[in-house]
Amino acid sequence: MTEQNPKPFLYVVVCAAGIAAGVGRLIAAAQESGWEVGVIATPVAASGFFDVSAVEAQTGRPIRSAWRTPGDPRPFPSPDAVLVAPATFNTINKWAAGTADTLALGTLCEAYGLGVPTAVLPCVGEALAAHPAYRASLVRLGEMGVRFGEPYSGEVQEDGGRPEFGWEAGLALLDRI
Numbered sequence: 391m392t393e394q395n396p397k398p399f400l401y402v403v404v405c406a407a408g409i410a411a412g413v414g415r416l417i418a419a420a421q422e423s424g425w426e427v428g429v430i431a432t433p434v435a436a437s438g439f440f441d442v443s444a445v446e447a448q449t450g451r452p453i454r455s456a457w458r459t460p461g462d463p464r465p466f467p468s469p470d471a472v473l474v475a476p477a478t479f480n481t482i483n484k485w486a487a488g489t490a491d492t493l494a495l496g497t498l499c500e501a502y503g504l505g506v507p508t509a510v511l512p513c514v515g516e517a518l519a520a521h522p523a524y525r526a527s528l529v530r531l532g533e534m535g536v537r538f539g540e541p542y543s544g545e546v547q548e549d550g551g552r553p554e555f556g557w558e559a560g561l562a563l564l565d566r567i
Contacts, residue, residue: 398470400425400564401501403494406434407476407513409555413440416475416557417448423561428466431455432481432494457493472501473560475541476513479524486527502534509563511541513555537563 400420404410417427427449436442436455446453452465474481481495490496501508510531518524528538539559 397424397426399467400427401466401469401472401497402427402429403472403474403477403481403498404429404431404435404440405474405476405478405481405494405513406432406437406439407478408439409476409513410435410439411441412555412557413475414445414448416473416560417445419558419561420473421448425471427451428469429453430494430497432478432492454493457496468504469501469506471564472498472506472508473511473564474498474508475511475557475560476555477510478512479514479518479521482510482512482514482531483523483527486530502536507537507564508535509537509539509560511539511555511557511560513541539563 402413402416402420404413413429417429420427428451429445429449431440431442431453433455436453442453454465458464481498484491484495485498488499490499498508512519514524532538539556539562541556541559542553
């Protein structure tokens with residue numbers, strides 16, 4: 391929070407998973423909880439995984455997915471917290487390795503160094519979650535103070551699909567920080 395912005399500012403980092411289309415639910419819940427929200431998307435997520443125009447209208451801010459050039463103004467204030475949802479296998483592993491090859495990953499790597507509270511709602515299938523690199527990444531990020539939530543609760547659907555993604559679970563993690 392700053393004098394110019396009395397509400398805490400939440401960066402929502404969106405990765406390229408099919409359920410990213412529902413990120414508006416998370417933004418609405420965050421705004422109802424008193425957060426101002428800015429969205430940073432991986433380049434692939436911003437290329438069609440969610441409605442960029444609708445999210446920009448909902449937040450009143452541009453979606454960020456690329457680095458700004460020197461001299462360009464910062465479109466968001468500094469974050470009070472970061473929530474990664476949905477977080478993919480690729481993003482989690484690159485982040486844990488310290489790879490900052492996109493704005494989203496650079497932001498996550500920097501958040502640790504700045505001491506910004508960070509929460510994650512993974513969206514990783516069982517086959518990828520079984521990979522040893524993923525498990526090691528969860529341990530490393532946990533050691534960095536990153537909080538992980540379980541976004542899926544409830545029964546497996548009749549067609550074998552996952553239950554509905556619990557966007558609000560990430561906000562509950564931030565409430566505990």
